[in-house]
Amino acid sequence: MLMNQWESRWQDGHIGFHLQEVNPILVQYSDELLFESPERVFVPFCGKSLDLCWLASKTNKVLGVELVGKAVQDFFAENNITNSIHQIDKFELFSSKSIDIFQGDFFELKLEQTSTFKAIYDRASIVSLQKAERNKYVDHLISFLEPGGRILLITLEYEQKRMDGPPYSVPSEEIEKLFTPYGTLELLESSEILDERFRNKGLDSLLEHVFMIIKK
Ligand SMILES: C[S@@+](CC[C@H](N)C(=O)[O-])C[C@H]1O[C@@H](n2cnc3c(N)ncnc32)[C@H](O)[C@@H]1O
Numbered sequence: 385m386l387m388n389q390w391e392s393r394w395q396d397g398h399i400g401f402h403l404q405e406v407n408p409i410l411v412q413y414s415d416e417l418l419f420e421s422p423e424r425v426f427v428p429f430c431g432k433s434l435d436l437c438w439l440a441s442k443t444n445k446v447l448g449v450e451l452v453g454k455a456v457q458d459f460f461a462e463n464n465i466t467n468s469i470h471q472i473d474k475f476e477l478f479s480s481k482s483i484d485i486f487q488g489d490f491f492e493l494k495l496e497q498t499s500t501f502k503a504i505y506d507r508a509s510i511v512s513l514q515k516a517e518r519n520k521y522v523d524h525l526i527s528f529l530e531p532g533g534r535i536l537l538i539t540l541e542y543e544q545k546r547m548d549g550p551p552y553s554v555p556s557e558e559i560e561k562l563f564t565p566y567g568t569l570e571l572l573e574s575s576e577i578l579d580e581r582f583r584n585k586g587l588d589s590l591l592e593h594v595f596m597i598i599k600k
Pocket residue numbers: 390391401402403428429430431432433449450451452455488489490491507508509512
């Protein structure tokens with residue numbers, strides 16, 4: 385999907401991925417993600433997820449990255465969080481007491497702008513990307529993780545020929561191939577989450593996979 389297509393999805397309100405509650409999977413596996421009591425958590429492709437607020441209640445600082453300005457503005461406005469905005473290279477950095485969001489292209493984010501993290505929470509990012517972009521995404525993502533650091537990763541798998549992405553189907557074998565070079569990977573759970581929305585798009589199965597990755 386081209387970047388400006390994300391822009392129009394946000395403008396048109398086509399954001400079916402956005403949850404009105406904190407993701408129960410994050411809550412369920414937070415002890416594992418926050419095992420080493422990290423000071424900060426990194427959330428790439430964060431949208432306006434309420435998970436940012438929940439993580440901020442558990443750590444000192446949450447740092448998100450989101451391409452679309454409307455998503456970031458809506459996040460701070462809808463949650464009544466006072467923030468300031470500074471230009472940093474190709475990004476607008478929206479800062480608040482416990483949540484900062486870099487608004488811009490994640491692939492342009494440099495390690496010296498954020499330093500590394502012990503914990504990354506990644507929901508619905510890889511499934512936003514076409515297959516050809518996923519290797520580059522994982523390489524870049526892993527560069528923000530300290531050795532021994534953890535990623536809680538939530539992805540989707542379905543029969544790709546039945547529906548065009550995003551979300552794209554990213555089979556668990558592909559996740560294994562992408563991440564195994566960097567550390568250990570554990571499949572924590574897989575659940576059938578097919579609902580009316582995706583049934584109407586032609587799917588008869590939609591699996592949500594939850595992985596914990598620990599960098600070597
Ligand atoms: C499927 S949504 C998931 C949002 C969020 N993680 C959630 O759980 O609600 C993917 C998000 O990634 C953003 N995005 C797409 N490409 C991006 C990029 N290159 N850099 C930063 N954000 C990007 C989109 O604008 C969209 O908000």
